[in-house]
Amino acid sequence: MSARRIRISLEVNGEPVEAEVAPRQHLADFLRETLGLTGTHIGCEHGVCGACGVRLDGAVVRACLTLAAQADGGAVETIEGVSDSGEIADLQAAFEKRNALQCGYCTPAMLLSAQELLLENAAPSREEIRDHLSGNYCRCTGYHAIVDAVEETARQRRGGPA
Amino acid sequence: MTERTSPLSALDRPNSYIGRAVPRPNLGRLLEGRGQYVSDISLPRMAHVVFVRSPYAHARIVSIDAADARKGKGVVAVVTGAELANVCTPWVGVLTHLKGLKSPPQHAIAVDRACWVGEAVAAVVAASRAEAEDAAARVLVEYEELPVTADMDDALAAGAAPIHPDFGDNIAFERRLDVGEVDAAFAQADAVAEAEFVFARHTGVTLEARSIVADWNPGEQRLTVYQGTQAPHMMQNIIARHLGLAEAQVRVLCKDVGGSFGIKVHVYADDMATVALSKLLKRPVKHVADRVESFLTDIHARDHRCKGRVAVRKDGTILAFEIDDRTGIGPYSVYPRTSAIEANQVVNLVGGPYAVKNYRARARVAFQNKNVTCQYRAVGHPIACSVTEGLVDRAAAAIGMDPVEIRRRNLLPDDCYPAESAAGMKFEALSHHAALEKILAMMDYEALRAEQARLREQGVYRGVGIASFIEVTNPSAAFYGVGGARISSQDGAAVRLDASGAIVCQTSITEQGQGSEAIIAQVVATAVGAPLERVRVILGDTDNVPYGGGTWASRGAGIGGEAAWRAGRALRDNILSVAAAILQTEAAALDIAGGEIVDAEGHARIGLDEIARIAYFRPDTLPPDFQAELIATRHYAPRKFPFAFTNGVQAASIEVDVRTGFVKLLRHWVVEDCGRVINPQLVDEQIRGGVVQGLGAALFEHCRYDERGQMLNANMADYLVPMAGEMPDIEVAHVETPTQESELGAKGAGEAGTAGAAAAVANAVNDALAPFGAVISEIPLTPELVLRAIGAIS
Numbered sequence: 001m002s003a004r005r006i007r008i009s010l011e012v013n014g015e016p017v018e019a020e021v022a023p024r025q026h027l028a029d030f031l032r033e034t035l036g037l038t039g040t041h042i043g044c045e046h047g048v049c050g051a052c053g054v055r056l057d058g059a060v061v062r063a064c065l066t067l068a069a070q071a072d073g074g075a076v077e078t079i080e081g082v083s084d085s086g087e088i089a090d091l092q093a094a095f096e097k098r099n100a101l102q103c104g105y106c107t108p109a110m111l112l113s114a115q116e117l118l119l120e121n122a123a124p125s126r127e128e129i130r131d132h133l134s135g136n137y138c139r140c141t142g143y144h145a146i147v148d149a150v151e152e153t154a155r156q157r158r159g160g161p162a
Numbered sequence: 163m164t165e166r167t168s169p170l171s172a173l174d175r176p177n178s179y180i181g182r183a184v185p186r187p188n189l190g191r192l193l194e195g196r197g198q199y200v201s202d203i204s205l206p207r208m209a210h211v212v213f214v215r216s217p218y219a220h221a222r223i224v225s226i227d228a229a230d231a232r233k234g235k236g237v238v239a240v241v242t243g244a245e246l247a248n249v250c251t252p253w254v255g256v257l258t259h260l261k262g263l264k265s266p267p268q269h270a271i272a273v274d275r276a277c278w279v280g281e282a283v284a285a286v287v288a289a290s291r292a293e294a295e296d297a298a299a300r301v302l303v304e305y306e307e308l309p310v311t312a313d314m315d316d317a318l319a320a321g322a323a324p325i326h327p328d329f330g331d332n333i334a335f336e337r338r339l340d341v342g343e344v345d346a347a348f349a350q351a352d353a354v355a356e357a358e359f360v361f362a363r364h365t366g367v368t369l370e371a372r373s374i375v376a377d378w379n380p381g382e383q384r385l386t387v388y389q390g391t392q393a394p395h396m397m398q399n400i401i402a403r404h405l406g407l408a409e410a411q412v413r414v415l416c417k418d419v420g421g422s423f424g425i426k427v428h429v430y431a432d433d434m435a436t437v438a439l440s441k442l443l444k445r446p447v448k449h450v451a452d453r454v455e456s457f458l459t460d461i462h463a464r465d466h467r468c469k470g471r472v473a474v475r476k477d478g479t480i481l482a483f484e485i486d487d488r489t490g491i492g493p494y495s496v497y498p499r500t501s502a503i504e505a506n507q508v509v510n511l512v513g514g515p516y517a518v519k520n521y522r523a524r525a526r527v528a529f530q531n532k533n534v535t536c537q538y539r540a541v542g543h544p545i546a547c548s549v550t551e552g553l554v555d556r557a558a559a560a561i562g563m564d565p566v567e568i569r570r571r572n573l574l575p576d577d578c579y580p581a582e583s584a585a586g587m588k589f590e591a592l593s594h595h596a597a598l599e600k601i602l603a604m605m606d607y608e609a610l611r612a613e614q615a616r617l618r619e620q621g622v623y624r625g626v627g628i629a630s631f632i633e634v635t636n637p638s639a640a641f642y643g644v645g646g647a648r649i650s651s652q653d654g655a656a657v658r659l660d661a662s663g664a665i666v667c668q669t670s671i672t673e674q675g676q677g678s679e680a681i682i683a684q685v686v687a688t689a690v691g692a693p694l695e696r697v698r699v700i701l702g703d704t705d706n707v708p709y710g711g712g713t714w715a716s717r718g719a720g721i722g723g724e725a726a727w728r729a730g731r732a733l734r735d736n737i738l739s740v741a742a743a744i745l746q747t748e749a750a751a752l753d754i755a756g757g758e759i760v761d762a763e764g765h766a767r768i769g770l771d772e773i774a775r776i777a778y779f780r781p782d783t784l785p786p787d788f789q790a791e792l793i794a795t796r797h798y799a800p801r802k803f804p805f806a807f808t809n810g811v812q813a814a815s816i817e818v819d820v821r822t823g824f825v826k827l828l829r830h831w832v833v834e835d836c837g838r839v840i841n842p843q844l845v846d847e848q849i850r851g852g853v854v855q856g857l858g859a860a861l862f863e864h865c866r867y868d869e870r871g872q873m874l875n876a877n878m879a880d881y882l883v884p885m886a887g888e889m890p891d892i893e894v895a896h897v898e899t900p901t902q903e904s905e906l907g908a909k910g911a912g913e914a915g916t917a918g919a920a921a922a923v924a925n926a927v928n929d930a931l932a933p934f935g936a937v938i939s940e941i942p943l944t945p946e947l948v949l950r951a952i953g954a955i956s
Binding site for chain 1: 884
């Protein structure tokens with residue numbers, strides 16, 4: 001392996017980060033191992049399960065298919081960031097109330113995907129919710145409760161009763 | 163029958179948390195990405211192990227040259243099976259009550275022969291996972307290929323070369339059962355239906371792969387193991403035994419677990435190698451399987467071929483069932499629960515919901531050169547249920563009876579209990595008919611049939627399928643203990659009042675997302691009379707919880723919950739003794755409600771915080787001969803019944819696209835009876851999650867192998883799992899028949915969803931395809947199978 005390192009400069013959860021990374025290191029490993037942001041989970045490392053979803057410049061991406069070097073100059077948001085900012089507090093509360101997670105391993109990326117949908121569609125149908133979340137594998141819940149929680153959050157954001 | 167005494171009233175009193183859908187206390191951290199899974203753990207000086215794995219299904223290891231690999235950057239060690247055998251002894255996965263079960267010794271790393279693709283042949287330990295992988299590619303292994311026996315029927319064929327020559331054949335286990343007058347029953351039948359049911363091999367696909375961090379500290383001669391496991395005490399015993407340590411030298415810690423479903427209750431060679439490497443190298447060693455390794459080495463399950471026959475009279479009376487089941491388990495029976503349990507369960511469970519006295523069964527378990535199989539969620543249930551319910555539907559078709567009607571006529575009557583099945587399963591009390599009637603109302607069966615008929619005229623092929631089932635929960639020592647395995651069938655709970663007046667419960671059951679922490683907190687809060695938010699639950703640490711079995715086979719609520727209930731009631735009595743001493747009254751005149759000691763009129767007299775203050779800081783103010791005991795420990799194991807059977811029924815509405823062969827799941831219903839429901843939301847979600855695992859088996863999941871024993875789809879793009887888009891909403895309802903064996907009355911609910919989902923879907927697909935005269939007896943129900951069945955392709 002080449003010992004060459006790439007210098008990157010990016011923003012992670014609103015904080016500036018400077019680092020030297022191996023060319024082959026993917027963003028999920030960088031976030032988890034270098035920055036200690038272990039809320040980003042690794043499930044398959046080939047872009048199918050969706051557990052490693054993070055926001056890069058506003059779009060949810062697979063951190064296992066994104067090299068850390070590709071994030072140079074970008075802004076990354078992880079579950080830790082959107083939790084601390086309160087951006088998805090209502091969605092998280094709906095997940096808790098509806099028990100829309102069991103082991104919780106898919107949950108951080110599931111929340112980011114759901115938030116992505118809710119930002120672009122204020123009134124998604126159950127089918128649209130299922131379709132949008134179809135890149136996020138959950139082995140525990142069977143999805144029904146997740147769809148309920150997302151639907152409920154959309155309703156509340158539209159001004160419906162809590 | 164146990165008499166129902168005063169504690170039961172406490173279950174139902176106004177401030178009871180039993181039966182309430184309170185949120186789980188551990189969700190906050192998981193929702194914020196602040197959980198701690200084993201893959202998140204990093205220790206000082208920790209190294210990472212990667213395994214060099216056999217690319218052949220059967221090969222002799224001629225030589226291993228690690229010289230080049232040892233020069234790799236960051237490499238700590240390269241260790242072969244022979245070297246590791248000096249640290250970790252081999253094991254044999256047999257149980258004495260499964261008579262005749264045989265299996266050869268298995269090593270943590272293969273010593274001279276690899277028996278499946280993916281078996282580890284060497285370990286590379288390095289400073290990082292990436293460096294270990296780099297070096298692993300530089301380990302040169304010379305193999306001599308040996309004949310491969312991949313297919314179970316090839317393995318069982320007369321004259322087949324035995325994979326383990328000392329055994330003489332490839333039959334790991336065989337069981338026969340012959341009850342009643344089976345031949346006479348078939349001779350008397352008006353109709354006989356038969357089929358060979360094929361169940362693909364599939365696996366658990368936990369989203370977090372198997373992970374372990376082992377930390378041998380030579381300074382204190384102790385091994386700390388962080389593992390995502392369902393059975394910490396079992397692992398403590400096994401690790402100690404095979405590393406030559408005392409159990410007290412091994413601590414197993416189980417924090418958050420990213421999915422388990424039976425996958426993480428077994429002893430894996432990789433895990434034993436990792437703990438052995440930590441001992442050998444005197445530093446922490448971590449192993450996290452990648453997805454390919456998960457597919458090649460996580461236990462697989464099912465892979466059954468089962469011939470079945472049913473004898474029926476014109477009036478719908480089922481006279482007999484007969485089955486002949488074969489399964490392939492890979493080259494070893496998995497330690498310590500063995501790989502014969504699933505076939506054994508199939509024999510136990512076929513025909514179980516029905517009042518049928520004549521039953522003959524044979525099960526054969528074959529060694530083969532594929533990955534091992536073992537217990538995965540709903541062990542044996544989906545096979546037994548699909549065979550039974552498939553045969554019942556075929557019997558109904560043979561005599562021209564509606565599938566619901568034949569079930570009404572044969573399900574064990576709700577007033578017949580206690581009862582016993584033909585296979586000898588003992589049922590304390592089930593509710594098949596109540597469940598069936600309830601689901602028919604939920605789904606509006608008649609309306610569905612009318613809609614089906616209407617749409618069929620338009621060329622739309624919809625089907626409705628029904629599957630009744632029984633479910634094994636709350637296993638007693640009959641499961642493993644009697645066979646010599648040190649797998650505890652009892653659980654313990656220690657409940658204490660802390661110095662602030664809050665309650666702490668240490669329990670031996672574990673949490674993998676089912677909600678163990680929540681239901682234990684609900685049970686303890688109710689038993690003591692404390693507010694739920696004042697109860698904290700500690701689990702998953704052999705240094706800090708009572709000894710017990712853990713969470714598997716749907717035992718957490720029924721067994722662990724009962725221990726917690728009894729410990730909570732005992733603590734309540736102890737607290738009332740202190741209160742009585744303080745208030746100078748009789749304990750019997752007091753109660754605890756909402757965290758306050760109340761008198762007979764319900765008036766608050768003193769808070770739990772004040773009781774704690776006095777007992778811990780001013781014991782001098784208590785009577786001189788009185789000692790407060792503010793911790794209570796209780797254990798519980800079921801004794802009267804080997805298992806607490808539950809029952810239920812599932813129904814599926816599906817549509818088959820006869821041009822493409824795709825099956826669309828429209829709606830799915832479940833009614834089940836897990837006894838007393840502690841938290842209805844958690845039970846419903848257990849059912850839903852279980853159903854979807856069964857739906858995956860029904861439509862998608864298949865570990866495909868070629869004849870050389872190569873797994874062809876060991877990745878998540880090619881091995882299909884259910885995703886949100888394909889899954890239906892799932893309606894769940896309950897009948898509650900509490901077990902009288904325990905005070906709490908809870909049975910398990912973890913297997914029910916998976917037990918019957920595939921059977922309901924398969925029956926629905928065959929119902930949809932009836933106009934084509936097509937009947938499919940194989941899962942997964944792929945488009946190709948459907949198109950072949952209706953003759954669209956050949």
